[in-house]
Amino acid sequence: MAGRTLYEKIWDEHVLAGPGETPLLYVDLHLVHEVTSPQAFDGLRLNGRRVRRPERTLATADHNVPTDPPSVPVADPVSARQLEALSENCEEFGITLFPRGHANQGIVHVIGPELGVSQPGSVIVCGDSHTSTHGAFGALAFGIGTSEVEHVLATQTLVQQKAKTMAVTVNGTLRPGVSAKDLVLGIVGRLGTGGGAGYVIEYRGEAVRALSMEGRMTVCNMSIEAGARAGLVAVDETTIDYLRGRPGVAEGEAFGAQAERWRRYVSDEDAVFDAELVLDASQVGPNVTWGTNPAQVVSLDGAVPGPADVAPDAREGLERALAYMGLTPGTRIRDIPLDVVFIGSCTNSRIEDLRVAGAVAAGRHVAPGVRALVVPGSHHVKAQAEAEGLDEIFRAAGFEWREPGCSMCLGMNPDQLAPGQRSASTSNRNFEGRQGRGGRTHLVSPGVAAASAISGHFAAPGDLT
Amino acid sequence: MVEGRALPLGRADVDTDQIIPSEWLKRVERTGFGRGLFSEWRDDPDFVLNRPEHAGATILVAGARFGTGSSREHAVWALMDYGFQAVIAPSFGDIFRNNSSKQGLVIVELDTASVDELNALIGEDPSRLVVVDVETRRVEVPDADWQRAFQLDDATRERLVNGWDDIGLTLRREDEISAYEVRHASPSWAGRVRA
Ligand code: SF4
Numbered sequence: 282m283a284g285r286t287l288y289e290k291i292w293d294e295h296v297l298a299g300p301g302e303t304p305l306l307y308v309d310l311h312l313v314h315e316v317t318s319p320q321a322f323d324g325l326r327l328n329g330r331r332v333r334r335p336e337r338t339l340a341t342a343d344h345n346v347p348t349d350p351p352s353v354p355v356a357d358p359v360s361a362r363q364l365e366a367l368s369e370n371c372e373e374f375g376i377t378l379f380p381r382g383h384a385n386q387g388i389v390h391v392i393g394p395e396l397g398v399s400q401p402g403s404v405i406v407c408g409d410s411h412t413s414t415h416g417a418f419g420a421l422a423f424g425i426g427t428s429e430v431e432h433v434l435a436t437q438t439l440v441q442q443k444a445k446t447m448a449v450t451v452n453g454t455l456r457p458g459v460s461a462k463d464l465v466l467g468i469v470g471r472l473g474t475g476g477g478a479g480y481v482i483e484y485r486g487e488a489v490r491a492l493s494m495e496g497r498m499t500v501c502n503m504s505i506e507a508g509a510r511a512g513l514v515a516v517d518e519t520t521i522d523y524l525r526g527r528p529g530v531a532e533g534e535a536f537g538a539q540a541e542r543w544r545r546y547v548s549d550e551d552a553v554f555d556a557e558l559v560l561d562a563s564q565v566g567p568n569v570t571w572g573t574n575p576a577q578v579v580s581l582d583g584a585v586p587g588p589a590d591v592a593p594d595a596r597e598g599l600e601r602a603l604a605y606m607g608l609t610p611g612t613r614i615r616d617i618p619l620d621v622v623f624i625g626s627c628t629n630s631r632i633e634d635l636r637v638a639g640a641v642a643a644g645r646h647v648a649p650g651v652r653a654l655v656v657p658g659s660h661h662v663k664a665q666a667e668a669e670g671l672d673e674i675f676r677a678a679g680f681e682w683r684e685p686g687c688s689m690c691l692g693m694n695p696d697q698l699a700p701g702q703r704s705a706s707t708s709n710r711n712f713e714g715r716q717g718r719g720g721r722t723h724l725v726s727p728g729v730a731a732a733s734a735i736s737g738h739f740a741a742p743g744d745l746t
Numbered sequence: 747m748v749e750g751r752a753l754p755l756g757r758a759d760v761d762t763d764q765i766i767p768s769e770w771l772k773r774v775e776r777t778g779f780g781r782g783l784f785s786e787w788r789d790d791p792d793f794v795l796n797r798p799e800h801a802g803a804t805i806l807v808a809g810a811r812f813g814t815g816s817s818r819e820h821a822v823w824a825l826m827d828y829g830f831q832a833v834i835a836p837s838f839g840d841i842f843r844n845n846s847s848k849q850g851l852v853i854v855e856l857d858t859a860s861v862d863e864l865n866a867l868i869g870e871d872p873s874r875l876v877v878v879d880v881e882t883r884r885v886e887v888p889d890a891d892w893q894r895a896f897q898l899d900d901a902t903r904e905r906l907v908n909g910w911d912d913i914g915l916t917l918r919r920e921d922e923i924s925a926y927e928v929r930h931a932s933p934s935w936a937g938r939v940r941a
Contacts, residue, residue, distance in 0.1 A: 297922050303749045303901055305916060309933055317817060319774035330913070333923075336936045345772055359772040366774045377941050385941070398935040410817040410841060426845035428820035428912070436916045436922060437807055442899075474759060486912050508814060510840055529935030539934060574759050574814075598758050693768040712763040712815060714786045 284549025286446045287515055288481045291421040291546070295404045297438065309403035311431070312389045313340035313376065317408030319429035322370040333437045335375040339398065342367055342381050343388045345694045348656055348683035351382030355432070360694065374434070387659020387685045390414040390627035394498060395661050397527025401516045401543035406433055411627050411709065412511075413504040417497035418524075419516040419546035421481070423533035424505065434572040438464040444510050445555040447480040451488035453562040458743060460637070461496030462629055462707065462726035464488070466568035470578030471558065477509030480556065483548060483610040484514050488562035494523040495633045503709050515547035537626040565739050570711045570724040571612050572602035574611040577711075578612050581729060581741055585612045586655045605713055607701070612741050617723075622653040622734035623716070624680075624727055626690035630658030631709035632665050634727040639671040641731035641742045648737030654681045656688040656698065680734065692717040705733045748831040748852055748878040749805035754865045755794060758809035765813065765821040779820055780827035799872040807864055808835040813842025822849045832878045834885065836861055847902045848912065852878055854885055854896045867892060880906045902935060 286292070300353060318340070325332070332338060345360040347353060355361040364381065371378035379386040390411055393399040399415040405422035406412060408430040415422035425439065433439055447469055482504050484497070491735040492500065497514045504512030514520075521540045524530050531539045565579040577599075579586060585603070587610025588596045603610065608617070624630070626640050635657060647653045655675050658661040663685055666672055672682045687695040690708040698704055698720025707730050711722040725733065732740040761839075770782035775862065787793045792799060811837040813821060822845045832852035846853045867887050868874060872910070877886040879885065880903055886893045904910070 297906050297919070297926055299922070300783070302919075303915075305919065305923075307923070307930070317819070320776045320819075323774075323776070328913070334927075336932065339939065357772070363774055365774050379941060381842065383941065385939075396935070398933075398939055400933060400935075408817055410815065424817035425843055426817050426822070426841060426848065428819060428848035430847065432913050435913045436923060437927075438916060440901075440912060440916070472819070474814050478811075478837065478840055505815075508811070529886065529933075529939050531934045535934075540855065574761065601757075615748050686781045691763075693771055710761075710815065712761045714767050715763050718767070718769075718786060 283553055284442040284551040286548040286552040287419060287483055287513055287546055288421060288444070288446050291402055291404065292443060294402065296687045304443065306404055306441040307349060307438050308406050308433050309337065310393070310398055310405045311433050312393055312405065312412070313338060314344055314389050314407070315342050316344045317427050317673045318370065318430055319363060319366045320427050321484050322374065323436060324431040325434060329385070330435045331436045332374040337437060338376045338434070340367060340371050340376050340378040341386050341389050341392055344691065346381045346686040347695050348682060348686050350687045356695070370558050384660050387662065388627045388630065388687055390502065391630060391658030391662065393529070393713055394418065394494070395659060397524055397529030400524070400529070401520060401546045406439060410505045411502050414498050414502040414627055416501040416504070416513040417494060418512050418520055419513060419543070421511055421513065423511040424441035434551045442446050444699055445479050446483045447477065447509070447556040447558065448554040449482050449484050450486040450557060450559045451484065451562050452486050452559065453488060454491065455488055455562045455565060458728065458741065459565055459567060460728060461492055461499040463568045464562070464565050465500045465564045466570065466575070466578045466724060468560065468640070469503055469506045469569070469575050471560070472507040472576070474506065474574050474576045476510045477504065477507035481511045481513060482509045483554070484512060487513060490517065493517060495631045499628055503575065506709060516543050546582060553578065554629040567726065569729065569739060571608060571614070572599070573605055573607065573711055573713050573726060575709065575711060577602060579614060581614055581739060583614055585614070587611060599671060599686065617703070618738045619651055619705050619733055621698060622730050623689040623704055623706040623708065624652060624654065624730050625656030625658065626708035627658065628709040629727050630656060630662065632662050634707065635662070635666045635671050638727045638731035639674045640676040641728060641735065641745070642680060643674050645745065646736045647734045651734055651737055652683050653679065653681055653734040654689060656683045657733045659685050659686050689716050691715055694719070705730050705739065747880060749875060750866070751800065751802060751873060752805040752807050752876040753794060753800045753803035754868050755806055755808045756783060756865070759811050759814065761815035762813055762818050762821040762839070762843050764814055766818065771818060771820055776823060777827060779824035780829070783824040783828045802829070804829055804831045805876050805878060806830045806833045807861060807868065808833060810836040810858065812838050814839035817841045819845040819849070822846050822851050826851055829874055834861060834864065836931040847905060850906060850909065852880055852906060854878055856885065856894055856896055861893045864894065
């Protein structure tokens, strides 16, 4: 018998299906936030149903919380109502909630890992497509819709069909200054927005093994931008070292036994994937998106593409994207001026991201006319950064240092782009209007974001004097 | 069975942020999202949704990769609240497709050439009747004698026809779930990570 992939191992351990039955997948961890849950809780109430396993459910407020200090009230009554509804629902159904201002609060995909609840071999779901982030731990983690949130609340399972598997193998070593974000932008650019559809991707190879857990999270986070259901990285000592000592894991000797079990969550040597993409890490450079989907990627050293650079059937999309973005083919990426720089989101708001950006900002100043925000992914990240003095560095350099939340990743809290404003953003989506109606988003790494804030146009840290 | 006029949206890569912008996601209700459908495009009087010849359409014909992006089921609620009962496109976002099947929005995947032909037929005469038959898994334009078969898995087809309650069905398998829970201990964090 051929070996199994990591995905197949997790699937086999969690599937409930007798002959002829629809496969149900048992869910180990269900993460909940304010936006995709109110209608699900309503559905439970309407049908007189309870939450089957409240202790396997954790909730936080992240998408529409303002990033002002918690003492500032939520000005928008519709957002305030939604946050209130989350608190009421968690209270009524007995679910642990980390509301705005709580020491454990933060972006849902930042807090799961840092609390040590996102564990190898688990099935993790959340009403949010970037749940793929948790796959960095060798967990099967994916986003679900509100009806499915209700289904998981009521049954702790999900109706699922098995996905196909794809290996994305990255050989070699990333060049200095090239980050996990550049790598995943390169992968999404290669696969296209639909290239991963129907697949669970396992990222492997020397360059992936060399990434920190935070780098692996950045890569897995954007799996969905290639259309994949989930992204995974096999467990190794990097995974185990990261988890050791976190609140959710076992202590002392019991941790050793837990870690030993986790080491099984790797694909077998002879496992066969349905598809494979092989990349050479040394060919990846700093990347920037120029268009209105995350696969429209170009090198920072390059120029805005034109109709001649793409396949005929992509021309209409290219022209629409260029018109929306207000760009002319042939313009050098470094010559594009910026209005806003956003460092944050579940892709790049962890401590390592802030360290990279802080090193660039230290002793320098944001260019005149540029608004630059740094939004730590959680209160724990914020506290760590403050202990290291990063907040002082950012403030002295003219960056805003804000409270945790999704912030300007999506336009549903007060941090938004004004129509026509152009941003360099460390988030994961550059869709039309994503950061605010009429806003123009370019996705970049934290290092490029910080250097661009200083320069007033796109730049790499190495460009700065 | 969905019968009615079809509306040619065209455009590839229409993501969920376009279908329903995030501003609309703050609501706690399940209804009223139709006003937010494609709202960033609707200011343009020439946008296809604003053209009188397409008023009352129940079938949306879109480009490739329709509904990629976020998990927001609000995208499905918005399409249905507006009056669409089926979407025809060459391909769809994975979570969007799932969400649609839960709500009864019929997802019809046809090859690009067939979608182009259908758009041409609607272009000739926007009032043409288009039929999406879930039972026979066929799309038809009867007056042009045009037909295409589409794929639809049995489980989704039965749900569309019978309108089953997924949760009710799963709860009938309660014993199976409980047995699984007995075999698998609670994770180490359960009950330890508290507010
Ligand atoms: S940071 Fe952005 S992508 Fe991540 S969960 Fe929040 S809104 Fe979604």
